[in-house]
Amino acid sequence: MREVPLRPSVHVLVCTNLRASDAALGPGCGDSGERVYDAFKREVDRRGAHRAIWIARTRCLGVCPKHGATVIVHPGADVLAEVEPADAPSVLLAALDRTTKDP
Numbered sequence: 820m821r822e823v824p825l826r827p828s829v830h831v832l833v834c835t836n837l838r839a840s841d842a843a844l845g846p847g848c849g850d851s852g853e854r855v856y857d858a859f860k861r862e863v864d865r866r867g868a869h870r871a872i873w874i875a876r877t878r879c880l881g882v883c884p885k886h887g888a889t890v891i892v893h894p895g896a897d898v899l900a901e902v903e904p905a906d907a908p909s910v911l912l913a914a915l916d917r918t919t920k921d922p
């Protein structure tokens with residue numbers, strides 16, 4: 820193991836977990852998660868902030884919404900459910916704003 824000297828200012832985990840449509844826990848974030856992930860990536864591209872903002876797909880984050888996707892935003896580990904693609908810019912703006920205010 821080795822530590823890598825890179826640290827994002829903001830790290831966003833987007834659930835893209837997909838279950839069978841008849842699964843007891845629901846279908847998961849699946850396709851919505853992929854659209855939300857793409858929206859975050861587009862926003863990072865638009866800002867040219869690839870070093871400062873990392874976006875990653877994950878499996879289930881434990882809060883399975885009926886629509887949209889679940890997202891966890893670091894720093895702070897904020898858990899957001901029912902996130903839609905249109906939310907990506909404001910989520911990143913709030914997270915970046917927080918990083919400039921926190922010591």
Ligand code: FES
Binds near residue numbers: 848878883888
């Ligand atoms: S399937 Fe996305 S949070 Fe559970």
